[in-house]
Amino acid sequence: MDAEANRDELTQRIIELFVSIIGFIPREAVSAQxxxxxxxxxxxxxxxxxxxxxxxxxxxxPRPADWEQIETINEVVDLVLGKR
Incomplete structure (x- = not known):
């Protein structure tokens, strides 16, 4: 599996986690952005x-400063992939 496919799969898993934890947001309302x-x-x-x-x-x-700068699903994915 290539890196882009891995990123896409991770993005979907993080979106699912986000939706399940927040609880009131429908899955289709959430994207990588x-x-x-x-x-x-x-x-x-x-x-x-x-x-x-x-x-x-x-x-x-991560350091607290890393968390403070994260605002999007893509940024969470970057953190997990070690790109931050």
Missing amino acids: TNFIKDFDIIDDDITCFMMQVKWRYKLA
Whole structure:
């Protein structure tokens, strides 16, 4: 499988995780470009819960500054893939 296919698969898994944790957003409303705050006005607690799940699931140890700059699904994917 090529890198682009891996990225696409990871993006879909992260979108599914986001939708399941947030709970009130339909899957079809979320894309790789989704901005958590601008698109859905999600509060800090929900974003924190989502980010913690990403951290545990993908065994990440990002610095707090890394988390503060993340606003989109694509940026989460970049973090998981080590591009941040």
